[in-house]
Amino acid sequence: MRTETSAAPLVVFRFGFGLIMLLSIIRFWANGWIEKLYLSPDFFFSYRYFEWVKPLGTWTYALFAVVALAAACIMVGYRYRAAMVVFFLGFTYIELMDKTTYLNHYYFISLLAFLLIWIPIPPGLAAARGCRVNRFYIHILRLFVAVVYFYAGLAKLNSDWLLHAQPLAIWLPARYDLPFLGDLLQQRWVHFAFAWGGALYDLAIPFLLLWRRTRVAAFLLVVIFHVLTRVLFPIGMFPYIMIVSALIFFGPELHERILAVLARGRSWVAGRRSLSARVPVWRLLPITGVLLFHLLFPFRYVLQPGELFWTEAGYRFSWRVMLMEKAGLATFRVEDGASDRRAVVDNREFLTAFQEKQMATQPDFLLEFAQFIAREYQNRGFLQPQVYVDSYVALNGRRSQPYVDPELDLTTVSRNTPVQQWLLPFQDTIYGF
Amino acid sequence: MTRYLLCLALLAVGCTTDPTEPAESASFDRQAMLVHWADDIIVPAFQDFKRDATDLESAARAYESTPSDETLATVRSAFATAYLGWQRLSPFMTGPGEEHRLREQLNIYPTDTTRLLSGSTGSLELPSNVDVQGFPALDFLLFGTQDPADRRAEVTRLSARITELASVALADWTGEYRDAYVAASGNSATASVDRTVNDFIFWYEKYLRAGKIGIPAGVFSSDPRPALAEAPYHGNLSRALFLEGLEAGNDFFSTEAGLADYLDALRVERGGESLSSQIRAGFGTAADRAAELNADIATQVRNDPTAVLQLYDALQANVILLKVDMLQALGINVDYVDADGD
CATH class of the missing domain: 1.20.1420.20 (M75 peptidase, HXXE motif)
Structure with a gap:
């Protein structure tokens, strides 16, 4: 078997990745979200070990500009590897600034960007024509994308999704105002059709894309599926990212043709260089590392007791997409152990509506905010602030139930305390992955 | 292509017979709900409130021109009626109510009695004056002072402001806002x-x-x-x-x-x-x-x-x-x- 193949699929992938990322940054900026999400809030929720990552004030705009510039360089293939390193660091920094904005597809981009650092892609567009690479790199990207779909499909194999069509049965009827679809979305069978169809799609699509005979049909299905999700849900650029990513499954002929269109005109990125057919160890090691992490990290939840949807211990970074409709309400009480002072906290004094909404349903947010409240009230003259929270959460259409133990002083709980020690147990069972 | 769509359709049909689930939910007409809210609840509440506010204002004017126990009793009772009418309106500050800052200008309490007694509060439209007007201020002037007659001009001024606010907000509702409100049923x-x-x-x-x-x-x-x-x-x-x-x-x-x-x-x-x-x-x-x-x-x-x-x-x-x-x-x-x- 020949190990060398046309580099065109990688070049097209690089171009598509850079283009979509550039558009994403422009869209984010144009929507005023930099200001709204990173400049106006007073408090930001941090990821563990990344507490030092905070927005940079007005310099945050510069950070976005640098990331946009890196995306543009990636798109045209100018200093690809340096640009990818800058993009990875900048984009990841942005995502770490506030946990509130966590999205699976941002994580997808960070992880993919890190992987792409180690994959050799010839520079430029016109200059890249005729270049050849080891097909190993193309297989790696296919595997990377396939795992995302397949894991997202596995995560749907649970009783809420399959037997109750939740949370779709909540989300779909709310889109009553869509032309043509609106009435259909009220029908119970439609919720089930979407739930089962979605699970089947996620599980099957990697194989349908891999198999040459079904590839074109599978790609059409990718487009239909993602356009439909774009219409139904506010998921931003994610559909376009996935559509472009799916192109990697096509053979070099298609990519040669795409490249021929893209590369019309003069090549202004210099130097077509031949890429080694061998995969050097310094590339192989990090690539293997990323893939192992990609395959194993989503399963860390099995090490945690309790219902995953309830505790969310191991929920993020696992390709669990659109599985939960969680609504909550959290009212914090502060009492002074050294006097009879007490107060009820107005969350909105410190948080935006979006942050408050995210905080109310996620244990790590509740804890982080409780500890912030303790510090804040210490500054306000409480000598020994004790923080309690009355919280309720409704999950996937179940009746709301108390969430955090209301009798527990949250200043006595640390990030290392197992969550089931301070969260009340979930009063139901969800079966499956 | 068709093969897969067919597969999906078959699967969909195959899984609709779960006996534990309700058969299917009927479509609910949200526009009809908005019509009900606008025409049966919000606009009537505004109309009643405007009527009560007008009554309060005329009672206040009668009291201002001829202060007596009788005219005072009328103002006091008109005050209670209008204050109760306001409660019917307060939940519906969407649109005109919010735009004209009704809640802010009608019912911020506790009222600032010191400034009310000093008598120099200035324009009622000022954001700094939300606590010297509306029902809480009238409550104090009518029931909390030694002799309400001393402050009867202020009682009239505050009552007139309530009527004015009720009128502009109602005019917006019965004007263009109602149709726009009902149309935004998305x-x-x-x-x-x-x-x-x-x-x-x-x-x-x-x-x-x-x-x-x-x-x-x-x-x-x-x-x-x-x-x-x-x-x-x-x-x-x-x-x-x-x-x-x-x-x-x-x-x-x-x-x-x-x-x-x-x-x-x-x-x-x-x-x-x-x-x-x-x-x-x-x-x-x-x-x-x-x-x-x-x-x-x-x-x-x-x-x-x-x-x-x-x-x-x-x-x-x-x-x-x-x-x-x-x-x-x-x-x-x-x-x-x-x-x-x-």
């Missing part, structure tokens, strides 16, 4: 259903639950704060004001083609019982607990705050059902948050 943070329900819950939580009951009962502070109750100078009105607001809330939720019907059309059940009847029962419990209180909340707080705290708990139980369970079931966008999700 599903987004800026659509009418979402805005009305968010404003309603905001009112329930902040003004009905906290303002009238929780704050004076001392829920948010170290001690009870009876001085922060509504209408503290009248001395016999605050429970009636609360009950009027609670009933306005219940009517908005329960009357036909409203939120209760919407929940029922979606067959929303929680713990084996329909959510709508649980919320209705919550309104009932709160009304029962309030009925046992002194007619003056401040007096009740001074004598026995526990009963007020129990009322607070009953109100809080419905906050959870409205804000968490109902909003989730209806897929209502909680706030003007506009960002990606997955």
